[in-house]
Amino acid sequence: MISRRDFFKILLGALFTPLLGGILFTLPRKKVVRPPGAVKEDLFLKICIRCGLCIEACFKEGRGTLEPCGILDGIALIGTPKVNPLRAPCEALYGKCEGKLPCVKACPTGALKWVEPHEIKIGSVEWYPRRCIAVLRGGCLVCAEVCPVPGAIVPKGRIPTFNSNKCIGCGRCVTACPAHPKALKLTPKGERRAS
Amino acid sequence: MKISTLIKINVLTVIILIIFYLTLNIIDIAKGSYCIFLLSEIPFICPIGLLQRPDLIKASTYSMLIGLAITLILIIVLGRVFCGWLCPIGILIRFTNKKARSSEHSSILACFISLITLFFVSWTLGYPVFCLICPIGIVSRIIISAVSGIFDIWGIIWGAIIFLLIMAMFTDWCDGICPLGALQTLLSFMKIVRIKVNDNCIKCNACMKACPLRLKIYQKRKTDQMKCIVCLRCIAICPAKALKLTLHHPSSSNRNK
Numbered sequence: 001m002i003s004r005r006d007f008f009k010i011l012l013g014a015l016f017t018p019l020l021g022g023i024l025f026t027l028p029r030k031k032v033v034r035p036p037g038a039v040k041e042d043l044f045l046k047i048c049i050r051c052g053l054c055i056e057a058c059f060k061e062g063r064g065t066l067e068p069c070g071i072l073d074g075i076a077l078i079g080t081p082k083v084n085p086l087r088a089p090c091e092a093l094y095g096k097c098e099g100k101l102p103c104v105k106a107c108p109t110g111a112l113k114w115v116e117p118h119e120i121k122i123g124s125v126e127w128y129p130r131r132c133i134a135v136l137r138g139g140c141l142v143c144a145e146v147c148p149v150p151g152a153i154v155p156k157g158r159i160p161t162f163n164s165n166k167c168i169g170c171g172r173c174v175t176a177c178p179a180h181p182k183a184l185k186l187t188p189k190g191e192r193r194a195s
Numbered sequence: 196m197k198i199s200t201l202i203k204i205n206v207l208t209v210i211i212l213i214i215f216y217l218t219l220n221i222i223d224i225a226k227g228s229y230c231i232f233l234l235s236e237i238p239f240i241c242p243i244g245l246l247q248r249p250d251l252i253k254a255s256t257y258s259m260l261i262g263l264a265i266t267l268i269l270i271i272v273l274g275r276v277f278c279g280w281l282c283p284i285g286i287l288i289r290f291t292n293k294k295a296r297s298s299e300h301s302s303i304l305a306c307f308i309s310l311i312t313l314f315f316v317s318w319t320l321g322y323p324v325f326c327l328i329c330p331i332g333i334v335s336r337i338i339i340s341a342v343s344g345i346f347d348i349w350g351i352i353w354g355a356i357i358f359l360l361i362m363a364m365f366t367d368w369c370d371g372i373c374p375l376g377a378l379q380t381l382l383s384f385m386k387i388v389r390i391k392v393n394d395n396c397i398k399c400n401a402c403m404k405a406c407p408l409r410l411k412i413y414q415k416r417k418t419d420q421m422k423c424i425v426c427l428r429c430i431a432i433c434p435a436k437a438l439k440l441t442l443h444h445p446s447s448s449n450r451n452k
Contacts, residue, residue: 013365013372014308018316021324046250046321049240050332051230052339056220059343068336070349078327078353079336108231108238110254 029074032082033123033169033188035066036092037104037115040193048111050079057106062097063088065171083122085171085186093120093168094148113194121192123169127162131183134159143173143184164190198405198431202289205426208280213338220342229283229335237262242270243374244332246314247323267382274386275379278369279424284330284358285369289407291362303418305371306380313374325374330357370408370422383421387443390423390430395437402429402438412438 031041035054038044050068058066058081065088069077081103083090091097104112133140144160147153152166153173169191174184216232219225226233231240239262245251270277278285317324326332333354340347361368369376392413403411405428410419412429430438 010302010305010371011308013367014305015312016364016372017309017325017328017374018313021313021327022316022320024327025320025322025324043250046248046323047254049230049244049248049251049323050326050336051227052336052343053226053231053233055345056226056339056343059345060223064344066343067345068340068347068350070347071353072349075327076322079332079350106226108227108233108240108259109251 024075027075029076030072031188032069032073032077032080033171033186033191034193035081035083035103035112036090036101036120036122037112037194038122039111039113039195044111044193045076045080047109048080049109051108052079052081053106053108054081054103054112057102061100061102063091063095065090066103083169083171083186085174086182089172089175090122090170092122093117093170095170115194119192121168121190123186123188124164124167124190125162125169125171125173126185126187126189127160128183128185131179131181132160133179133183140178142176142178146172146176148172196427196431198428201426201428201431205280205286205289209283209286212281213283213334216338217342220339228338229331237265239263239266241332241375242266243313243329243378244323244326247317247325249318249321270379270382271385272387273425274383274388274420275376275422275424276388278376278379279426282331282375283334284373285407285424287358288362288368303371303380303421306377309371309374309377310381328357330354330361331375333357367408369424380421384417386420388425389420389441389443390425391439391441391443393437393439395435397435397437399434401432401434405429405432 034044039047052068055066055068058064065083065085066081067084067087068079069082071078073082092101098117101114104114129135138158141155141158141160144153144155148170149166149168152163153160154163169186171186174182174186177184216228229241230244231238237258240259242263245263313325333350337347337350337354340350365372371377371380390412392415396413398413402413403409406412407426407428408422408424410422412419412423427440430440
């Protein structure tokens with residue numbers, strides 16, 4: 001027979017992993033920019049097996065913009081892929097990966113689904129005028145120069161204006177922004193998820 | 196063979212597996228690591244990872260099921276060989292924790308409770324809860340990040356936190372608390388690779404002291420055989436040469452002998 005002490009020891013051990021994991025899932029989490037073709041965030045967290053194959057494919061066949069989420073993004077997101085424009089821009093549209101989407105092809109679980117090029121919109125950029133060189137000193141329009149989407153960044157006079165409806169969130173402008181700290185930030189605002 | 200040699204071989208097998216994953220990923224023959232391993236389009240998904248995700252099971256393809264079936268058959272035939280020889284966390288735990296809890300009651304109850312609660316919590320919440328704290332998954336992602344030219348510093352920090360937590364709370368992580376170990380224990384009820392005791396046994400308990408899980412193989416209990424990780428240390432230390440690794444025929448009548 002099992003003594004009561006042993007039984008509670010066994011019970012504590014057995015309940016430890018599921019309960020700790022369950023508690024960690026309820027902790028606050030950030031909104032990160034997902035790779036193109038990601039299903040809705042809720043379903044994404046349920047299906048993504050956090051294997052990192054999309055990150056590997058992005059490095060090998062794409063530009064290498066994807067990286068795994070860390071603790072700072074929220075513990076519930078650990079290991080899931082996010083787009084980091086500080087590494088490289090996402091070239092799912094107008095660039096290296098157009099019509100190929102290696103991250104989507106690499107996904108073994110269907111958390112990333114094939115999307116037609118014109119439907120890709122992984123987020124949009126946010127502009128911080130107080131850091132922007134064009135506002136502070138003038139002469140810089142790098143973001144407008146590198147932007148591949150017609151009408152997303154339009155220079156008005158000597159200052160860029162941002163149209164978040166047209167922006168697809170590729171992050172080229174964030175990568176190129178010479179200000180320090182960057183005057184542009186990629187956010188998942190306005191993202192279009194695969195159904 | 197000495198125990199120290201066995202430990203060295205164990206370290207070597209883990210390192211070889213990790214190098215194997217790294218090179219296969221770099222030269223693009225196969226992809227993936229511990230979490231999922233893609234071998235010519237057949238994905239071998241971690242069974243715990245798959246079973247925690249009802250939405251993934253609904254959407255699973257035939258190749259995924261073939262991979263799962265092969266994995267389960269391997270576990271049923273070989274038992275917990277993965278735990279004994281390929282798990283990167285098991286080897287770390289056995290290094291840092293020399294005094295494992297002596298499990299007087301080698302019960303598989305813990306495995307049942309652990310798995311049932313895990314699946315209950317993850318199916319009701321809808322989220323794969325163990326994957327957040329899975330130390331093997333963290334190692335797997337560090338490998339994949341290294342292949343992708345990323346030094347996964349947050350993965351390493353999180354891995355260290357989880358590992359210290361495990362070490363502080365449990366001396367018997369491998370003994371039914373780790374869901375992967377629990378699943379493999381429950382599946383190895385009819386495993387073929389077994390350690391058998393013959394009449395030379397002098398009941399000196401040396402095998403129990405050498406066993407990382409403190410199993411009493413000489414008592415010929417089935418639960419001990421199921422929990423055995425086939426690390427072979429008991430065979431190496433037995434002074435009477437009473438233990439032997441044998442292939443157990445599933446239909447043989449004299450079980451556990």
